[in-house]
Each structure stands twice: as C-alpha cells, then as structure tokens.
Amino acid sequence: MDSDTLEAFQNELTCSICMNCFLDPVTIDCGHSFCRPCLSLCWEEDWIPKSCPECRGISAKTQFTTNIVLKRLASLARQARADHDHSSEEQICVTHQEAKGLFCEADQTLLCGPCSERPEHTAHSHRPIHRAAEESREKLLKRMGSLWKIREEMQTILHQEAKKPRSFKDYVALRKEMITAEYRRMPLSLLEEEQLHLEALEREAKEICEQLEDSVFRMTQYRASLKEMYRELTGMCCKPDGELLQVRKEEMQKPQPVNPELTCWPVTGILDTLNNFRVDNILSQTMTIHHMSLSEDGDDASLMFRDEHHGASRQPQIVESVMSWGARAFTSGRHYWELDVTYSSSWILGICKDILITDTNISIYSEEACVLFSKKVNNHYSLFTNAPPYIQYVKRPLGRIGMFLDYDNGIVSFYDVCRGSLIYSFLPSPFSFPLKPFLCLRSP
Numbered sequence: 001m002d003s004d005t006l007e008a009f010q011n012e013l014t015c016s017i018c019m020n021c022f023l024d025p026v027t028i029d030c031g032h033s034f035c036r037p038c039l040s041l042c043w044e045e046d047w048i049p050k051s052c053p054e055c056r057g058i059s060a061k062t063q064f065t066t067n068i069v070l071k072r073l074a075s076l077a078r079q080a081r082a083d084h085d086h087s088s089e090e091q092i093c094v095t096h097q098e099a100k101g102l103f104c105e106a107d108q109t110l111l112c113g114p115c116s117e118r119p120e121h122t123a124h125s126h127r128p129i130h131r132a133a134e135e136s137r138e139k140l141l142k143r144m145g146s147l148w149k150i151r152e153e154m155q156t157i158l159h160q161e162a163k164k165p166r167s168f169k170d171y172v173a174l175r176k177e178m179i180t181a182e183y184r185r186m187p188l189s190l191l192e193e194e195q196l197h198l199e200a201l202e203r204e205a206k207e208i209c210e211q212l213e214d215s216v217f218r219m220t221q222y223r224a225s226l227k228e229m230y231r232e233l234t235g236m237c238c239k240p241d242g243e244l245l246q247v248r249k250e251e252m253q254k255p256q257p258v259n260p261e262l263t264c265w266p267v268t269g270i271l272d273t274l275n276n277f278r279v280d281n282i283l284s285q286t287m288t289i290h291h292m293s294l295s296e297d298g299d300d301a302s303l304m305f306r307d308e309h310h311g312a313s314r315q316p317q318i319v320e321s322v323m324s325w326g327a328r329a330f331t332s333g334r335h336y337w338e339l340d341v342t343y344s345s346s347w348i349l350g351i352c353k354d355i356l357i358t359d360t361n362i363s364i365y366s367e368e369a370c371v372l373f374s375k376k377v378n379n380h381y382s383l384f385t386n387a388p389p390y391i392q393y394v395k396r397p398l399g400r401i402g403m404f405l406d407y408d409n410g411i412v413s414f415y416d417v418c419r420g421s422l423i424y425s426f427l428p429s430p431f432s433f434p435l436k437p438f439l440c441l442r443s444p
Contacts, residue, residue: 013070013077016054017042020238021081022074024141026064030057033070037144037234044227078241079130091242103132103245110242133241144233150254151226157378158219161257165212168260171393172205175262178425182267182413190268197265208260208393215258222255259380260393264421271420274336274404282337282437283324321442329354329434332407338400338417339439341374345381346442348373351405351412354434368433370412370426372401385424392424407431 015022017038024036030052034042043050043062050059091100093112100110105125116126176198183194229252236244330351341347352369371386374396383392395416401423402415413425 010077010081013074018234018238021077022070023137023234023237025067025070025074027067027070028052028064029059029061030055032057033067035234036064036066037141037230037237040148041227041231041234075134078134100242101129102126103129105132108245110245129241129245133244136244137237140233140237144230144237147226147230147233151223151230154219154223154226154254157257158216158223160378161212161216161219164258164260165209165216167391168205168208168212168393171390172201172262174390176201178422181425182270182422186267186269186273193268197267200265201262204262208258208262211258212260215255218255219257222252225252257378257380259382262394264394264416264419264423266420267422270415270422271402271417274402274415277334277336277404279335279337282326283339283439284327286322286324321440323438323440325438326436329436330405330407331434334404334406334408336402336404337437338402340400341397341439341441342399344441346373346375348440349401349403349438350386351403351435351437354436372414372424383423385426390424394423395419397423403437405435405437407435 010021013022014020015025015035015038016032017034020035022033022035023038025033026036026039027033028039032052032054034053039053042053050062051057052059091110092098093100093115096112096114098112098114100112100115102111102113102116103109103126104111104116104121105127107121107124110129111121111126115121116124179194179197179201183190183197339349341349348371350369350371350373352366352371367387369386372392373384373386374381375384376382381396383394383396384390385392397416397418400417402417404411404413404415406412410428410430411425414423415421416423
C-alpha cells in the first residue's frame with residue numbers, strides 16, 4: 001500500500017476526539033463513530049442531553065455495542081502503520097540489521113528473527129509484535145471497562161457516604177433525647193451516670209464525624225484518580241506496538257465506606273427495672289416463610305413477609321425463615337419480654353396491629369407497627385427501625401434483645417440484654433388498637 005493510500009485509509013479510521021486509530025469503536029445514533037473510551041470520557045462531563053461530539057446531533061441512548069467491522073479495519077490500519085515504521089532506526093536490530101518483528105513473552109523485549117534463535121531466547125515463546133500488541137490492547141480495554149464500572153459503582157457509594165454525616169448527626173441528637181428519657185425513669189442517683197453517658201456519646205460522635213468527612217474526601221480523590229488512570233490507559237492503547245508491549249501495570253487500593261457505630265453504654269439497673277414487667281413465653285404461634293425480602297439497596301429498602309406454602313405443590317421447599325407471634329394481643333399495661341437472635345444475621349422483631357399478622361403479605365413500613373430489624377447493606381449488617389425509617393448507628397446485638405411496651409403511654413423500646421443498654425425507643429405515640437409481638441428469623 002503506497003503512502004497516500006495508507007494515509008487516506010487511516011484518516012477514515014481515525015477518531016475525531018483523540019485523533020488516533022479507533023479503539024473499541026462504537027457508532028452512535030447520528031452515524032458517527034468514536035472510540036468507546038473517548039466517548040465515555042466526553043459524555044461523562046455531564047452533557048445533557050448527550051450529543052455527538054462531531055455534529056452535535058442528540059443521541060437518544062448512551063449504551064452501544066462495538067462496531068466489529070471498524071474494529072478489524074482499525075487493527076489492520078495499525079498493522080500497516082507498524083509495517084511502514086519497521087524501517088525506522090530504532091526498529092532495526094543493531095547486530096543483524098533486521099527489523100525487530102517478534103516479541104519475547106518471557107523477557108518482554110523486541111527481537112529480530114536471528115536474535116529469537118539465540119540460546120537465551122530459544123526456549124521462550126515468541127509472537128509477531130502486532131498480534132501481541134493487539135492482544136495487549138484488548139487486555140487494557142477490558143481493564144478500562146472494569147475501571148469505568150468501578151468508577152460508576154464508586155459514585156453510588158460516594159453518594160451514600162456523603163449522606164452519612166447529616167444522617168449520623170441527626171441520629172446522635174435523637175439518641176441524646178432517648179438516653180435522657182431513659183434516665184428520667186431511673187432513680188435520681190444515676191444523674192451523674194447520665195451526664196457521663198451523654199459526654200461519652202458527644203466525644204465518640206465527634207470522632208466518627210471526622211472519620212466520615214475524611215472518608216468522603218478519600219472516595220472523591222479515588223474516583224478522580226480512577227478517571228485519570230482511565231485516561232492514561234487510553235493513551236497507552238494508542239502507543240506504537242513496541243512501546244505498548246513494555247508497559248507496566250499499576251494498581252490502586254479502593255477505599256472502603258465507614259460504618260459508624262456508637263458504643264452502647266449500659267444503664268445501671270435497667271434490666272432489673274424492666275424485669276418487674278416480665279412476660280415469658282410471649283410467642284406461641286409459628287409459620288414457615290418461604291420468601292422474606294430484605295432489600296440490600298440502602299435507604300429505599302422494602303421488607304415483606306410472604307408465605308408461599310399455602311396452596312403450593314407438596315414438593316419439598318427450602319424454608320428461608322421462620323415467623324413467630326403471640327396468641328395474646330396487648331390492649332393496656334406495661335410488658336417486657338426477651339427474644340433470641342443469636343443464630344440469625346437477618347431478623348425482624350417488634351409489635352404490630354393484631355390484624356396484620358393474619359395477612360400473608362406484610363409490609364413492616366407501616367405506622368401500625370414498631371419494628372427493629374437487621375439487614376445487610378454493602379456487605380455490612382446494620383440495624384434499622386421503621387415509621388419513620390432510621391438506621392441505628394449502634395453495635396448490632398448478637399444475643400437476646402429485650403422489648404418493653406408501655407401501652408397506655410404509647411412507648412416501645414428495644415434493649416441489648418447482653419450489654420444492658422438501650423438500642424432504640426420510639427417517640428411516645430398513643431395506641432388505639434390491639435398489638436401483637438412477633439419475631440422473624442432468617443435461616444443462616
């Protein structure tokens with residue numbers, strides 16, 4: 001191919017963004033084609049609506065498949081350019097005055113034919129430079145695809161992390177009110193303990209807030225670094241074959257989200273006081289749950305119980321969960337009971353309107369229920385309450401959980417029995433309907 005024809009051929013296979021031969025080319029709605037990495041970086045700059053970098057035509061979609069024909073032609077164009085450049089001085093073997101057309105996998109070096117037959121290279125694997133370079137580009141493009149996916153996932157995690165400081169501060173303010181209310185029911189002799197408890201909470205909360213702010217900063221920096229690395233890898237893919245084959249990889253460590261947890265300080269004598277209202281064998285009815293949806297999507301989680309056993313075939317089914325509830329409904333008085341969650345990571349417990357228990361499809365996000373539950377979010381188990389939904393920034397109980405119901409004053413509280421500490425207390429709200437306790441344990 002003469003130089004004029006080669007130049008015309010390559011011009012048709014050049015991305016108008018990077019001005020290099022196409023890498024993983026995609027053709028958008030208007031018909032123009034670009035390197036996928038170039039278009040990703042271009043459209044990532046929050047162009048709304050997304051438009052063609054060349055003609056500014058609006059693109060209705062943002063996901064495209066690789067243009068296979070253009071990709072093959074671009075590979076041929078690179079090979080033609082490489083063949084044309086083999087005559088350059090740096091591509092000629094000084095010893096044998098032949099073009100370096102082979103790549104040694106073991107030594108990561110370029111060799112001419114006679115050099116590849118020397119004793120130190122005979123046992124090594126050799127491939128034509130162009131083929132080795134194209135495979136290396138494919139590996140880099142796959143790596144870039146993974147980087148971009150991580151960057152998009154990082155944006156979601158960063159968004160969640162950025163909301164934590166405000167959510168955490170609101171929770172700390174609420175927890176101070178709960179602790180103060182708890183001590184108001186205790187003897188005045190615990191006034192000093194209450195003050196120490198609140199001061200410790202304030203100190204710990206300040207440290208966690210600083211960790212959260214630092215986490216947001218690190219994640220922002222990491223996401224920016226991923227973009228810069230993506231740009232660098234794009235540049236590497238555009239390097240001449242010989243240079244590309246001698247590129248070394250670098251990795252970055254991904255920052256992990258902060259999972260803030262406050263210490264649950266014990267309240268002296270709280271369990272002795274609660275045991276004055278002790279009710280044993282509170283749960284007397286049980287059914288198996290073949291579907292318990294515990295969403296792991298964060299704030300918008302939905303939680304449903306559904307018993308799919310009734311009316312189904314008699315074939316054996318895997319029992320995911322077991323739900324138990326009380327035969328007796330409370331309509332007055334003060335009552336305290338304990339439930340064991342030792343052998344389950346995902347669980348739900350609380351009280352709800354009597355009639356809800358008879359349904360086979362129950363949403364716990366109801367104003368007619370007071371619920372505490374443990375679910376997995378981003379590979380970490382956290383506590384949540386409902387109505388309104390709150391994440392509980394305290395350590396998850398690993399044993400027995402105490403529940404206290406003061407029906408007449410509209411109070412429902414949860415306690416970590418092992419630590420003798422308060423988990424959460426719902427704000428007083430009068431009840432006007434019978435309440436039944438329940439527990440749902442997910443099989444390990």
